[in-house]
Amino acid sequence: MSKPAVEMSKPLDDREKAAKITAGDVRTASRLIRNLEDRLPTAKTTLKHIFLHTGRAHVIGITGSPGAGKSTIADALIASYRKLGKTVGVLAVDPTSPFTGGAILGDRIRMQRHAEDPGVFIRSLATRGSLGGLSHAVGDAIHVLDAMGKDIILIETVGTGQQEVEIINHAHTVVVLLVPGMGDEIQAMKAGIMEIADIFVINKADREGARQLHGIISAMLDLAREFPGGWRPPILEVENFFEPVSFLDRIAILQESVDRHYQLMAGSELLEDRLKRKSILELNEALRAALIEPVMHDLVREGEFAGMISRIMKKEADPYSLAEEIAARYFKAKTAGKTQVARLA
Amino acid sequence: MVEQGKIRIMVAKPGLDGHDRGARILSRYFRDAGFEVIYTGCHQTPEQIAAAAVQEDVDLVGLSCLSGAHRFLFPRVVELLRQQGAGDIVVIAGGIIPEDDFPFLHQAGIKAIFTPGASLESIVDWIKENVKTGSGNE
C-alpha cells in the first residue's frame, strides 16, 4: 500500500513524535491514537519508539452492563486519584453502529469536568466492529497513555454484550459494576464476568434487590473460585448517585481497594502473569500484522484472492490446501517445520 | 490493512443556556450519517471545549448557543484551539445568531453558521464537502 500523500509534508519523524509523547504532548498523543484506530502503518512505526517507555502505569478496567454507571464511577475515580496527585488517562469505548458505521461516544460527558485538568487525558474510542467490548486500538492506546507518563489508566468498556472479557488482557485490575433489578443477577452468573472480576461494585445500592445481588455474588464466589494470591474479590456497594457525600466516601473505599489489589499483584507473580499474557497477545498480534497482512495484501492486489474464494465456493479447492500452497510459496526458503509455525500464527 | 478514516465530530454547548434540543438531535443525526460524535453536554466553558477537542482529536467542532453570548464564546473557542496547535480543527456554529453577527464570526474563524430551520441533511452535506478526516496528519 502506498503511503498517504501527507507523509510528504510531515514535520516530525518518529523519534521526535515519541519524544513529544513522552514529554506528555496531548496533540501528538491524540493524533497517534487516531492513526492507530485508523490502522495506519506509520502509527505502528511510531509505537516502536515509545514501547520501551511503557509499563509503569496501573491499568484499571471498568466493565458492566449499560446504565450501570461506569462513566460516573470512572469520573469519581479520576477525582480520587487526582487528589492523590496521580495523573490519569482514560480510554472510554462506545459501540459503533453496525448499520451506519457511526457512533455516539457518550462517556466523556460524564467526565467532562476534568477536561481542563492537565493531569487528565480522556479519549473516546468507537469499537468499529471489534467484539469483546473494546476497540482494536485499546492495547496500543494504553501504551501511548503509559508513555505519556500517566500513573493511572482507566479503561471503560462498551457495556453491551456478555462477551466483555477481553478487558482482562489489558487491565491489571478489573472492576465489574452491577446494578440490582436490571437483570444483572443473571448477568453475574454467566460465565466470564465472574472470572474476570477483581473487584465487584454494586452500584445504586439503595435500590431494591441490592442485598440479594450481594448474596448471589458472594455465594458464587464461594462455589466457583479459588483465589490466586489469596485475593478474594471484595463486593463493594455504592449508594445513591445523588448523595454526593456518601458517594465520595464509597469511591474512596473503591480506590483503596483497587490500589490494594495492585500492590498484592506487584508483590507476587500475579502481575508478571498478566504481563506475560499481554506480551504473548501482543507478539501474536504483531506477527499477524507482519506476516499475514502483507500476504493478504499481495493476494488481493494480484486478484488472486478473489479467484481462490470463488474456487472454494465452487468446491474446486479447499481452504486448507490453498493456505499451505501460499505458505509454501512465501516461506520456500524455510524448512517445512517453520512453515507450520507461520500457519499457526 | 488501512481502515478508511472516520470523521470525528464534537458537538459542544458553550455558555450557560441549556437549550440542547438541537445539539442532541444533531449528535444523533451525525451518528446516523456515519460520523463518530462526542457531545460535551451543556454549560461548557470555551476552555473545556477546546481541551476536549484536542484530546479527542476531532476534525470538527460544532458549537451551539442560544443565549446570545456567541459573540464572546465562539471566537474564544477558535482562539484557544489555535493556541493549542489545533487551528486546523474546523469550527462551525448554530443557534440563535443574528445575520448581522455573521461577518464578525466568520472573521473570527467560524467556518459556517447554521440557524434555525437548517435541515440536518444540509449540515451533513456541508461537512462531507468541507471536512476531511485528520487521520494521517501530524
Place this chain on the structure above:
Amino acid sequence: MPFSKETLIISRELTEQWEKEVASAIKDNPDQKTRFTTQSDFEIKRLYTPQDIENLDFARDIGVPGVFPYLRGNQITGYRSKYWTFRMFSGMGSARDTNQRWHLLLREGNTGLSTAFDFPTLMGYDTGSPKARGECGKCGVAIDTLEDMMTLVAGIPLDQVTTSMTINPPATVLWSMYIAAAQAGGVPATKIGGTIQNDMLKEFIAQKTFMCPPEPSVKLISDTIEFGTKYVPRWNPISISGYHIREAGSTAIQELAFTLRDGIEYVEDVIRRKGLDVDEFAPRLSFFFNSHIDFFEEICKMRAARRMWAKIMRDRFKAKNPRSLWMRFHTQTAGCSLTAQQPLNNITRTTIEALAAVLGGTQSLHTNSFDEVLCLPSEAAATIALRTQQIIAEESGAANTIDPLAGSYFIESLTNEMEEQAWKYIEKIDQMGGMIEAIKRGYPQQEIADAAYNFQLQLDSREKIQVGVNKYLAREEEKIPLQQIDEQVEEEQIKRLNEVRRRRDWKAVKTSLLELKDVCKRGDNVMPTCIEAVKNLASIQEICDVYREVYGEYRDPGLY
C-alpha cells in the same frame, strides 16, 4: 351515554355509507398524505361521530364550570367578569432597562408582569463569574444583589401588580430579594402576589438549568411551598411547567403526563417532608403549559389537564377543598414553532396558538413576539404580541362563552384519548418509583429525545411542513430590525456589584451565609435565613455556592 340508541344506530349506518363513498372517491382523488397527524404525530381520523364518544357521561366527564371534573374551567363566570391575565414575559440588560420596559408594558394594558432573567442569574452565578462571561443581560435581566431587585421593581405598586419570575435553581434567592424589596417599600409579604417558577424536575427532564441534584432541589422547593403557605399566602410558590418539556421536543401527551407527574412528586414531598395537609398548600400550586401550533390538540390537552389534576387531587391525595382540585395555569405560545424564515409569519402562528390557549381556558397568557427566534423582542414586536391577545379578547368573540368546543365529537374524543395516554405514562413512572427515580434512569429525557428526533426527521422529509422553512420558501428574506443588547451592560453590572461588595457589611454577610450553611445541613427551611442574607446584600452566587457546597452539583448526564 350522551346519545340515544336510535341516534347511535343511525350514526353507524350513515358513517358506514359515508366510508364506502370515501373509499371510492379517494381512488380518483387520493389523499395528499398517507397519515394525518397532529403536531405530536398523533393520528387523527377523517371524521368523528357519536360512536367516538358513546361512553361519555355528561355529568361525570364534562359537567359545568367550577364543578368537578373542572374540564370546563375553575371559574364559574368564565372570561366575562375578567379576561385571562395578559402577562408578557420580559427582561433584558440591566435592572434599570427592564424596569423601564415594565412601566411601558403596564401603560400599554398588561395586567401582570413576568420576569426573564439572564443566564448567570438563572444558574445562580454572579455577573463577574468566569462561567458568566458574555452572558450578562443577553437573555433577560441581570440580578446580583437586593439592590438590583429594588431597581427592577422601582415605582411598581407591588400590592396591586402580580409578578411572575421565571427562576428555578436560585428561586429561594430571587424570591427572598422580592420579599425584601417589597418590605423596603412598605408592602408586607402578606400583601404581595405573584409566582416563582421554581420547578426543578422539568429542568432535569428538559430545560437543563440545574444546580444541585434532584433530591435537595425538591427539598428547597418544599421549603418555599411551606414558607409561602404560612407567610406569603397570595403567592404561587411553584409553577409546574410543561412549557419547557414541549420546547425540548416532547409530544403534547408527554407534556401533559410529565407535568402532572412532576406535580404529584412535589405534593408527595411536601406532605412527607413538611407534614402539611394537602388542602393547606394545594390551592397555591400553579401550572404552566405550552400552546403549540396544532390548534385542536392544544385545546384538548388543556381540557384534559384540568380534569386529570382534579382526579389526582381528589382520588390520589384525598383533597377536600375544591380549590385544591383547581388546576390554574399560565400559557405561553410555542417558541419552538416560530421560524427565523419570513419572521412576520410568526404573528399568524402566535395568533392561532393564543386562540387555542383561550379556548382551552387558560388563566394567564404570554404571546411570543415574532422576532423572538432571532433576538430578544423589540418594543414594536412585543406590542404586536400583546395586541394579539387584546384582539382575541375584545374582537374575536372567543371570550363570550365558556369552553365553546365542548360536546364536539372530535374534541371530546381527542380529550379522552390524550388523557388515557397520559395516564399510561403516569402509571409507568409510578412503577419506576416516582419521577426522581425515572429521571435518574433517563426515562422522560429519552422519551422526549426520541420524539424530538422523530419530528426533526419528519421536517427533513417534508412529512411535516413549516411554511417558509421546508415549503413556500422566500426568494429573498426580508430584514427586520433587531433588538441589540449593549455589550457595556456586563461591564457596568460588574462595576455595580463590586461597588456593593465594597460598601456592604462583610461580617454580616459572612454570618448569614454560615448560618445558611448550618440550616442546610440541619435540613431546616432555608427561607428565613435566605431573606436575612439578601438583606445583608449577599449576592446570588454567594448564596448558591452554599447550596452547591452542602448539596453537591448536578451534571448533565447527556441523553440523546
